Structures are given as structure tokens and as C-alpha cells.
Amino acid sequence: MSLSKDKEEKIKVTIAAEEAPQPEPAPESPEAPEQQEDAVKEAKENYERFLRCVAEMENLKKRLEKEKADLLQFANENLIKELLPVVDNLERALEHGRQLDAPAPLMEGLELVQQGFLRALTRFGVSAIECLGQPFDPAFHNAVMQEETTEVPDCTIMKELQKGYLLQSRLLRPAMVVVARNSTEKPSCPIDVKV
Numbered sequence: 001m002s003l004s005k006d007k008e009e010k011i012k013v014t015i016a017a018e019e020a021p022q023p024e025p026a027p028e029s030p031e032a033p034e035q036q037e038d039a040v041k042e043a044k045e046n047y048e049r050f051l052r053c054v055a056e057m058e059n060l061k062k063r064l065e066k067e068k069a070d071l072l073q074f075a076n077e078n079l080i081k082e083l084l085p086v087v088d089n090l091e092r093a094l095e096h097g098r099q100l101d102a103p104a105p106l107m108e109g110l111e112l113v114q115q116g117f118l119r120a121l122t123r124f125g126v127s128a129i130e131c132l133g134q135p136f137d138p139a140f141h142n143a144v145m146q147e148e149t150t151e152v153p154d155c156t157i158m159k160e161l162q163k164g165y166l167l168q169s170r171l172l173r174p175a176m177v178v179v180a181r182n183s184t185e186k187p188s189c190p191i192d193v194k195v
Contacts, residue, residue: 076124077167083117084165084173090114091163121165129164131157131175140164142174146181154182
């Protein structure tokens with residue numbers, strides 16, 4: 001009777017495995033518990049480092065997502081800042097045209113151009129800061145003059161010399177304003193008049 005080749009190889013492998021010397025367990029030394037404690041301590045430190053790295057990666061992801069969202073939201077900020085003087089000049093041209101009784105077709109054309117600019121800016125999230133009659137806020141207003149008056153409360157904006165604008169909720173340009181002053185004493189609002 002002959003064995004198949006596969007069965008012969010299995011028998012040889014089994015016999016070889018039985019004859020192979022088995023490794024002897026390492027003798028217990030007095031340093032073994034200390035080594036185990038050190039290994040456990042090192043494992044804990046490595047796990048804590050791992051957790052910190054994971055937390056840092058999550059924070060980095062969140063920060064990058066926020067920066068990306070801000071970049072998308074405020075990508076046109078510099079371009080819009082460059083266009084604001086054009087809008088100011090159109091407003092000045094309209095004001096002078098009204099004072100000098102300019103031809104109606106010219107005024108109508110200027111008004112259409114100005115409205116087109118303002119609509120385009122609005123589509124990109126730009127809005128004008130309303131400030132006439134409002135209390136002075138140094139975060140949104142730039143006081144260039146103070147005017148003595150008793151008609152309005154102290155620190156109220158009387159005139160707007162140049163419009164201020166917001167992009168979404170971020171200040172693009174503060175409004176240049178004239179602020180009312182009722183008393184000769186020190187004003188109650190924090191005005192640093194810039195000339």
C-alpha cells in the first residue's frame with residue numbers, strides 16, 4: 001500500500017514538529033516585576049501621547065475647516081475694499097449733479113450705475129452701516145469732528161461724512177462721522193477725534 005505524496009509530507013512535518021526543541025521559559029528574576037511596572041508605565045505614557053495626538057489632529061481639522069469657511073466667506077474682501085471709493089465717488093457725483101441741476105438723463109445714468117454697484121455689493125454680503133441719529137460706537141464709527149449742539153443727546157451721530165460698510169458681520173470700513181457734544185465738560189462717550 002502506498003501513501004499519497006501529500007500524506008507523506010504531512011507525516012514528515014508532524015514528526016519534525018515533535019522533534020523540534022521547545023523553548024524553555026525564562027527564569028524568573030527579581031527585576032521582572034520592576035520591568036513589568038516600567039513597561040506598564042511606558043504603555044500608559046504612550047497611550048496618553050496617542051490621545052493627545054488624536055485631540056490635536058481633531059483640533060487641526062476643525063481649525064482648517066473654519067479657515068476654509070472664512071476664506072470662502074471673505075475671499076472678495078480686498079476687491080470690495082477697492083470698489084468702495086468708486087461707490088463714494090458715484091455718490092459725490094450724484095450730489096454735485098443735484099446741486100448744479102445737471103441734465104436729467106445724466107443723473108438717471110449715474111443713479112442706475114450706483115444702484116447696480118450697490119446691488120452687486122449686496123449680493124456678496126456687503127451692507128452699509130446706518131449711523132445717523134445713532135449713539136457713537138468706536139467699533140463701527142470714526143469720529144472726525146465734534147459739534148456743539150443741544151438739539152440731540154451727547155455722543156449722538158449728527159452727520160455722516162463717509163459711509164461705513166460691513167461684509168457679512170466683519171467691518172470693512174468704519175463710517176466717518178460728526179458727533180454731537182452737549183457740554184463743555186469732558187464728553188461721556190469715548191471719542192478720539194482723528195483729523
